[in-house]
Amino acid sequence: MAQTIGIDPVTRIEGHLAVRLRIESNQVMEAYCSGEMFRGFELILKNRDPMDAQQITQRICGVCPVSHGIASTLAQEAAYKVIPPRNGKLLRNLILGANYIQSHLIHFYHLSALDFIDIKAVTQYNGKDPALSELKAWVQSQLSSNSLYPVAPFLPRYESQYAEDPELNITAVKHYLDALEMRRLAHEMGALFAGKLPHVATLVPGGVTERVTPRKIAAYGEMLQKLRVFVDNAYLEDVLAVAQAFPEYFQAGKGCGNFLSYGAFSEAEGNTDHFLPTGVIIGDGPSRSFNPSGITEDVTFSWYKAAAVLNPATGVTAPVDPGQKESAYSWLKAPRYEGQVMEVGPLARILIAYKQNSGRHHQVKTLVDGVLKKLGAKAENLVSVLGRHATRAIECKLVADRCAEWLAELKPDEPAVTAVAIPEEASGVGLTEASRGALGHWIQIKNRKIANYQCVVPTTWNCSPRDASGKPGAVEQALVGTRIKNPENPIEATRVIRSFDPCIACAVH
Numbered sequence: 459m460a461q462t463i464g465i466d467p468v469t470r471i472e473g474h475l476a477v478r479l480r481i482e483s484n485q486v487m488e489a490y491c492s493g494e495m496f497r498g499f500e501l502i503l504k505n506r507d508p509m510d511a512q513q514i515t516q517r518i519c520g521v522c523p524v525s526h527g528i529a530s531t532l533a534q535e536a537a538y539k540v541i542p543p544r545n546g547k548l549l550r551n552l553i554l555g556a557n558y559i560q561s562h563l564i565h566f567y568h569l570s571a572l573d574f575i576d577i578k579a580v581t582q583y584n585g586k587d588p589a590l591s592e593l594k595a596w597v598q599s600q601l602s603s604n605s606l607y608p609v610a611p612f613l614p615r616y617e618s619q620y621a622e623d624p625e626l627n628i629t630a631v632k633h634y635l636d637a638l639e640m641r642r643l644a645h646e647m648g649a650l651f652a653g654k655l656p657h658v659a660t661l662v663p664g665g666v667t668e669r670v671t672p673r674k675i676a677a678y679g680e681m682l683q684k685l686r687v688f689v690d691n692a693y694l695e696d697v698l699a700v701a702q703a704f705p706e707y708f709q710a711g712k713g714c715g716n717f718l719s720y721g722a723f724s725e726a727e728g729n730t731d732h733f734l735p736t737g738v739i740i741g742d743g744p745s746r747s748f749n750p751s752g753i754t755e756d757v758t759f760s761w762y763k764a765a766a767v768l769n770p771a772t773g774v775t776a777p778v779d780p781g782q783k784e785s786a787y788s789w790l791k792a793p794r795y796e797g798q799v800m801e802v803g804p805l806a807r808i809l810i811a812y813k814q815n816s817g818r819h820h821q822v823k824t825l826v827d828g829v830l831k832k833l834g835a836k837a838e839n840l841v842s843v844l845g846r847h848a849t850r851a852i853e854c855k856l857v858a859d860r861c862a863e864w865l866a867e868l869k870p871d872e873p874a875v876t877a878v879a880i881p882e883e884a885s886g887v888g889l890t891e892a893s894r895g896a897l898g899h900w901i902q903i904k905n906r907k908i909a910n911y912q913c914v915v916p917t918t919w920n921c922s923p924r925d926a927s928g929k930p931g932a933v934e935q936a937l938v939g940t941r942i943k944n945p946e947n948p949i950e951a952t953r954v955i956r957s958f959d960p961c962i963a964c965a966v967h
């Protein structure tokens with residue numbers, strides 16, 4: 459029997475996502491992702507001082523503001539023809555690294571893990587940890603009152619869809635609590651050079667305005683060490699344990715099979731030589747080079763005035779009243795690369811590094827192969843729900859470890875910023891990778907003011923609606939084929955959606 463169900467809103471993600479599924483015989487046949495709230499940042503930016511852009515665009519999101527700030531400064535640096543000094547580049551990597559660590563931890567522990575972990579297991583806890591004991595008392599009180607249903611369906615109803623091993627459940631719940639502290643630590647660590655977080659005060663075109671001192675280097679190093687221990691001993695281990703408990707998710711949520719990364723954490727002069735590499739994978743092909751002119755956005759099924767398919771350098775944002783465009787179903791535009799749907803994010807970056815397997819990326823192959831061996835999985839299994847979780851954890855480790863090397867390279871008391879002058883007329887592109895994937899900002903300056911500003915954001919790629927040719931977006935494709943045991947509680951679909959770590963606040967902007 460065919461039926462249509464709505465998951466609206468999808469909880470435990472960022473922003474406002476509604477997903478509609480057409481199900482036949484307990485299998486998803488079609489999926490539609492709708493971004494439900496217009497934001498208007500690209501319009502707010504028009505006619506402003508270009509130097510406001512890295513501050514305003516950071517407000518697109520509270521989870522990945524660092525990436526928006528960096529994309530904006532890169533776009534402006536391209537327009538102003540300046541490059542930051544070495545210290546400035548290293549500080550950006552260290553601030554972005556801190557943001558990646560906290561973002562990957564929030565995604566696994568606080569957003570996704572509750573799809574797999576039975577929080578009720580904490581009622582069997584008999585140890586002395588005060589936080590776990592407090593949580594146990596709270597869960598017991600909720601179970602007896604039933605008051606949180608349906609806000610927290612993982613409490614009173616729906617049994618038997620979570621991991622069964624009490625030790626795995628209690629360990630993961632303990633790490634859920636510890637991860638709150640670890641995220642605070644990651645913010646504190648990044649703020650040493652960011653001035654404050656999540657929204658950075660010190661990012662400007664030309665570099666970073668914070669001074670590099672031995673005291674700050676030592677403080678960052680001490681906090682980083684604690685985070686690395688947590689990533690190695692808790693995060694990676696818990697992801698492996700979840701993967702062992704739910705091996706069927708190596709088969710679920712495959713998606714479009716195309717991957718894109720602009721590259722992040724530049725290590726050479728200018729925005730080049732990225733620690734997380736640039737590349738494009740189409741289907742089973744190798745990682746090939748990327749050309750920004752291949753990016754377009756389509757608005758056929760989006761609530762924007764009908765327009766040609768445009769590269770963001772000349773992109774237009776002209777919202778319409780949803781009532782006047784009934785064929786449309788989302789505030790997200792539909793980005794495409796050379797006409798193709800692309801998946802972006804940690805899986806894309808790690809697969810690209812894995813396939814390139816050159817220079818420093820040998821390390822990625824060794825780590826990934828080690829994880830696959832432990833799980834008895836193959837490289838092709840990476841394109842799945844569990845593959846996304848595993849590559850995110852691997853990436854978190856790679857970035858945390860690399861931060862120690864960037865930190866060691868800082869030169870105390872040497873400048874981290876260079877002066878800039880805003881030209882009368884100019885344009886520039888800033889491409890980077892936010893924790894959720896490929897992020898681009900395009901700026902056009904006329905009369906020293908912003909004439910046009912366009913952002914194409916990771917979740918715009920992943921949660922895009924259909925395009926003029928009718929091709930569904932990456933998450934829409936990944937949902938097709940998902941088996942739903944109980945259409946009243948389509949947890950299998952939400953596992954697929956959350957594996958992409960969507961942020962609709964970013965995606966619509």
Ligand code: NFE
Nearest residue numbers: 519522892894917961964
């Ligand atoms: Ni709002 Fe973001 C990241 C960006 S995702 S979280 O990471 O850019 O669309």
Ligand code: MG
Nearest residue numbers: 500912913914
């Ligand atoms: Mg945009």
